[in-house]
Amino acid sequence: MRAVAVHVGLFALLVLASVLARGALRALGLGDWDRLLGIAGSLLILVSFAYSLRKRKIVTRGRPPAYLRLHEILAWTGSVLVLVHGGARFEAALPWVAQTAMLVVVASGLTGKYLLQRAKQDLAGARKEFAAQGLGKEEVESRVLGLALLVQRMTRWRAVHIPLTLLFGVAALAHAMAAMLFWRW
């Protein structure tokens, strides 16, 4: 229950932080920073995908959990910046779709984080149980690894998270290209 509250809280904090930051920028007359924030936020999110590279072994240095942490932190922070950049504006469909998709992806990411945390707990529980059954250490590990249920749960989650991310990425890319077409350089 507490874990659920934490993850819902992280999402609420994202929205709250961006609303406050946007208000502060307006108050300080820094409305021109909008564009910069959009670019900075996208870059942060892009860098956070180093995690995906590590997972697919395109990058092989470093520990995956550290990359996951990086992914969580950078993607969250980048999303705040993008939200400050976009705000609650609904005139054009494309940026609106991009931003909404981003919010859904963040929500899905937090759900994944929660599922993973619970999986770890379940795993620890299973380990204890097997050990109590008097199984040897190696036997316990091999049985735990075989817990198909947990693996399945995460696979099903990824089947949602990754296409949503794709939608967000493509919409954001198209939005950036359109913006560049219409800007003065």
Next chain:
Amino acid sequence: MRRLLLAGSGLLAAIAAASVAFPHAVLSPGDVAEGHAAIEGDCFACHAPFRGPDARCAACHELAGIGSPGRPRFHEALLERACAACHTDHEGRAAPRAVREFRHDLLREDVRGACAGCHLAPADTNHMGLRGECAACHRVEGWKPSTFDHEASFRFDRNHPADCAACHPKGLGEYTCYGCHEHEPAEVARKHRKEGIADFEACAECHRSGEEDEVEGRGEEGDGGRGRRRGRGEGD
């Protein structure tokens, strides 16, 4: 991975098609002003690709003709045709104004310098009987604070607050100290005669503040400007 790339490209193509078919709904940051309603869907009437929104405004608007009667027509005197620096659009059909910020720095210098052509001074004590250009006391960044530094003329203090009319009852072009020291002209005269000063009418030539000890020597003998301010900046 390949499936993702494929799906991504398909999506991008779909977005591109939607943008071409419905540019306003998909891409536009807002409705354009009433006058531009007819060209709202024709983005490239105003926007030139990669060259910003204002590369083509002058194709429709005759710059020489723009302006209200009685005001300088400055559109022809713009250093750059950066219309969007001052004008905005996409602010909705009934946007109250088409000007968001007035960029004085885009005006040719001679046009910009003539502030009074576009601005009226308020009728307050700071501008009574005003002579001289606004630019002597103001910058374009804002009317307040004024760059005018009265200290060089007379320093204000507790006894001499910045109540302009007390010393400049007839306008800023001249001053008098007798508004307050009036009840004591005889006393002032006596004090000054005691100091060997017979000609003391041009008070500020010696007094730049109300400090008794802060008295300057007199300017050139026979200075005709007694009680009147000297022309500021004459000859420089």
